[in-house]
Amino acid sequence: MNIEKYRIKPGKKFSLNEFKPDDRSARGNSKEEDLARLDQMGTEINRLQDILHAESRRKVLLVIQGMDTSGKDGTVRHVFSKCDPLGIRVASFKAPSADELAHDYLWRVHSQVPSAGELVIFNRSHYEDVLIVRVHQWIDEKECKRRYQQIRDFERMLVETGTTIVKCFLHISLEAQKARLEERLSDPDKAWKFNPNDLKERALWDDYMVAYEKAIEETTTEEAPWHVIPADSKTNRNLLISEILLQTLQAMDLKYPPKPAEFDNIVIE
Amino acid sequence: MNIEKYRIKPGKKFSLNEFKPDDRSARGNSKEEDLARLDQMGTEINRLQDILHAESRRKVLLVIQGMDTSGKDGTVRHVFSKCDPLGIRVASFKAPSADELAHDYLWRVHSQVPSAGELVIFNRSHYEDVLIVRVHQWIDEKECKRRYQQIRDFERMLVETGTTIVKCFLHISLEAQKARLEERLSDPDKAWKFNPNDLKERALWDDYMVAYEKAIEETTTEEAPWHVIPADSKTNRNLLISEILLQTLQAMDLKYPPKPAEFDNIVIE
Numbered sequence: 001m002n003i004e005k006y007r008i009k010p011g012k013k014f015s016l017n018e019f020k021p022d023d024r025s026a027r028g029n030s031k032e033e034d035l036a037r038l039d040q041m042g043t044e045i046n047r048l049q050d051i052l053h054a055e056s057r058r059k060v061l062l063v064i065q066g067m068d069t070s071g072k073d074g075t076v077r078h079v080f081s082k083c084d085p086l087g088i089r090v091a092s093f094k095a096p097s098a099d100e101l102a103h104d105y106l107w108r109v110h111s112q113v114p115s116a117g118e119l120v121i122f123n124r125s126h127y128e129d130v131l132i133v134r135v136h137q138w139i140d141e142k143e144c145k146r147r148y149q150q151i152r153d154f155e156r157m158l159v160e161t162g163t164t165i166v167k168c169f170l171h172i173s174l175e176a177q178k179a180r181l182e183e184r185l186s187d188p189d190k191a192w193k194f195n196p197n198d199l200k201e202r203a204l205w206d207d208y209m210v211a212y213e214k215a216i217e218e219t220t221t222e223e224a225p226w227h228v229i230p231a232d233s234k235t236n237r238n239l240l241i242s243e244i245l246l247q248t249l250q251a252m253d254l255k256y257p258p259k260p261a262e263f264d265n266i267v268i269e
Numbered sequence: 270m271n272i273e274k275y276r277i278k279p280g281k282k283f284s285l286n287e288f289k290p291d292d293r294s295a296r297g298n299s300k301e302e303d304l305a306r307l308d309q310m311g312t313e314i315n316r317l318q319d320i321l322h323a324e325s326r327r328k329v330l331l332v333i334q335g336m337d338t339s340g341k342d343g344t345v346r347h348v349f350s351k352c353d354p355l356g357i358r359v360a361s362f363k364a365p366s367a368d369e370l371a372h373d374y375l376w377r378v379h380s381q382v383p384s385a386g387e388l389v390i391f392n393r394s395h396y397e398d399v400l401i402v403r404v405h406q407w408i409d410e411k412e413c414k415r416r417y418q419q420i421r422d423f424e425r426m427l428v429e430t431g432t433t434i435v436k437c438f439l440h441i442s443l444e445a446q447k448a449r450l451e452e453r454l455s456d457p458d459k460a461w462k463f464n465p466n467d468l469k470e471r472a473l474w475d476d477y478m479v480a481y482e483k484a485i486e487e488t489t490t491e492e493a494p495w496h497v498i499p500a501d502s503k504t505n506r507n508l509l510i511s512e513i514l515l516q517t518l519q520a521m522d523l524k525y526p527p528k529p530a531e532f533d534n535i536v537i538e
Contacts, residue, residue, distance in 0.1 A: 054461045077353045084346045085359050086392070092355070123355070181537045191528035192323045196535070203538075259460035266465070268450045269472075 001026065001243050008226045014217040016209055016228070021173040023230035026239040034235050041242040042082035048246075049087045049119050051254040056117035058252065059163040062245060063122045065131070066170030067208060068198040069180035071231050072123050075170065078238045079245065080121070089114070092123040105129040105147075106154055113158060126151060130215045135207045148218035155224040165224035166248050168241055169216060170231040174205055270295065270512050277495045283486040285478055285497070290442040292499035295508040303504050310511040311351035317515075318356045318388050320523040325386035327521065328432040331514060332391045334400070335439030336477060337467040338449035340500050341392050344439065347507045348514065349390070358383070361392040374398040374416075375423055382427060395420060399484045404476045417487035424493040434493035435517050437510055438485060439500040443474055 008014055028034050052060060064072045080088055091112035100108045106126055114120035130151070134144050155165055172180075181202075184194040201208070220226040227244055231237040277283055297303050321329060333341045349357055360381035369377045375395055383389035399420070403413050424434055441449075450471075453463040470477070489495040496513055500506040 054458075073353075073355055076355050080354045083354065084342075085349050085352065085354060085357055085390070086342055086345050086361070088354055089358075090354050121354070178537045185528075185532055185535060185537075188528055189323075189525045191532060192325075192526040194532060199535075199537070256458045257461045259454075259457055263454055263460060263463060266454060266468075268447045268454075268468070 003227070003240070003244050003247060006227045006229065006240060006244070008216055008220040008228060010221050010225075012217075014213060014220070016171070016213045016216075019171055019228045019230060021171045021176060021230050022232040024233045024236045026230075026236045026243070027233065031235070034239060038078065038235075038238055038242060039082070041239075041246050042079065045080070045242065045246055045249065046082040046084060046087075048249040048252075048254055049083055051256055052119060052249070052252070053087050053117040054256050055254055056257075057162065059114035059116060059158075060119040060249070060252075061114050061122065061158065061163050061165045062119070063125045063127070063165065063167040064170065065125060065127050065168070065212075066231065067172060067177060067205075068195075068201060069177050069184075070170035070172045071234055071237055072170060074234060075168075075237060075241055076121055076123060078234075079242050083119075088119045088121065090121045090123055093125055093128060106150065110154075114163060116162070126154070127215060127219075130219075131208065131211050132201070134211050135201075135204050144214075145218075148215070151219050152221060155219075155221070159223040164248060164252060166244060167220075167224060167226045168229050168244065169212060169226060170237060171228050172231045174202075176232040177202060272496070272509070272513050272516060275496045275498060275509060275513070277485055277489040277497060279490050279494075281486075283482060283489070285440070285482045285485075288440055288497045288499060290440045290445060290499050291501040293502045293505045295499075295505045295512070296502065300504070303508060307347065307504075307507055307511060308351070310508075310515050311348065314349070314511065314515055314518065315351040315353060315356075317518040317521075317523055318352055320525055321388060321518070321521070322356050322386040323525050324523060325526075326431065328383035328385060328427075329388040329518070329521075330383050330391065330427065330432050330434045331388070332394045332396070332434065332436040333439065334394060334396050334437070334481075335500065336441060336446060336474075337464075337470060338446050338453075339439035339441045340503055340506055341439060343503060344437075344506060344510055345390055345392060347503075348511050352388075357388045357390065359390045359392055362394055362397060375419065379423075383432060385431070395423070396484060396488075399488075400477065400480045401470070403480050404470075404473050413483075414487075417484070420488050421490060421493075424488075424490070428492040433517060433521060435513060436489075436493060436495045437498050437513065438481060438495060439506060440497050441500045443471075445501040446471060446474075 028037065052058065064075055066072055076090055093109070096108065109126040112120065130144055130147050133139050159165060181194065181198065184190045216226045229237050229240050297306065321327065333344055335341055345359055362378070365377065378395040381389065399413055399416050402408050428434060450463065450467065453459045485495045485497070498506050498509050
């Protein structure tokens with residue numbers, strides 16, 4: 001599958017309007033076909049993650065951003081359903097604590113980046129510090145621009161020290177969010193996921209789209225590119241992210257470490 | 270299944286000899302039947318973990334201890350194969366860092382205990398500080414006894430503050446370890462798992478069994494009981510731990526939080 005069209009090129013004007021949230025073109029001819037491909041890709045991602053862990057040298061970071069109900073949790077569940085819990089780690093960034101706020105905004109994020117052999121998923125990330133804080137005008141435009149540069153620098157350092165970074169924006173429509181919020185309210189077992197505060201953020205939808213557009217344009221780089229994932233269809237979303245992650249791992253040319261020659265002489269007593 | 274016979278009662282003399290590592294009595298009539306049961310229990314563990322997370326009040330801690338190759342990693346992979354990566358977290362304790370050594374031995378462990386709604390698996394744990402360090406006589410018997418008490422106190426505090434603790438010792442035989450080490454050496458894709466230092470610990474096998482026996486006897490309590498898991502058969506091991514964890518979660522009587530009455534009046538614009 002050609003994932004290039006979902007990858008945002010640096011140094012160009014970027015418009016979210018070029019991407020339709022209800023695009024389903026990653027999907028195949030039938031639901032069965034899609035699920036079989038997801039299953040197959042999940043198995044392959046697990047296999048490659050095992051080699052990444054065995055190699056214990058390079059690191060992989062998947063950053064997932066998106067509005068409420070855009071499917072961040074669902075992505076983790078479905079793309080990594082075949083993965084060994086030992087091999088992956090999810091770092092979820094919620095509203096910062098007092099201690100976190102007393103540090104720079106990259107502090108809590110830096111402490112969670114992958115170590116050698118790890119695949120880490122950021123469920124939200126340092127991008128909240130140029131999104132929600134900008135939409136609510138807790139920082140001004142000048143500070144926001146400074147942060148774009150700081151984020152580019154931070155990510156370049158991670159890449160230069162052995163991390164492969166993949167960033168995905170889960171792009172849903174206002175209508176899809178409405179349907180998903182209503183679903184949470186109507187299902188007694190999902191009501192706990194509903195947070196009345198989400199409605200306040202929903203009311204700022206257009207401002208968020210502007211903030212996302214700007215942040216993506218400013219922080220998509222050759223070394224740490226953004227991808228826009230049409231996510232009204234959960235299957236389309238899962239297929240695309242699986243494909244992007246799989247191609248990323250394949251491009252790393254992962255190999256099990258060779259067996260040291262001296263191991264040939266070992267006899268277990 | 271009756272798991273009582275694998276649970277070590279407090280206040281009694283405990284002998285590891287009562288447990289045969291090659292016991293397979295948790296297994297059913299066929300491999301197919303066993304795999305189907307594992308699959309079924311995995312699905313149910315995942316369902317209950319979702320409610321634990323939704324409830325976001327209580328915590329679950331599974332401590333896994335065992336000799337090299339006893340199957341700690343394999344247990345995580347197979348018992349939690351159906352689990353959402355968002356819902357569980359694995360904390361692996363390796364040789365302590367200089368910073369960790371500069372603190373008391375419970376310090377790094379305490380920082381990794383589950384928070385509200387979390388299910389955390391300790392892959393090795395604070396028990397290493399009464400096992401490897403005692404076998405190598407880095408601490409004397411008096412200090413070791415002091416630590417048993419400290420560990421009982423620490424775990425009781427965790428239980429009193431909302432944590433359910435399950436501790437499992439993966440009991441393998443010297444022969445099973447030999448076969449597994451040889452397998453690592455002969456398979457090029459597994460050779461990276463082989464650590465020549467494991468042979469030094471293997472040479473101390475009997476001392477380790479004494480240290481485990483003593484530690485289990487001293488730290489099995491009503492609130493945080495030890496289980497001895499015959500683990501020469503991987504399937505027997507996976508079935509038993511799944512069953513113990515499942516029964517533990519079932520006994521917690523987990524419930525999705527009720528939908529607040531005021532949610533009934535919400536209309537999504």
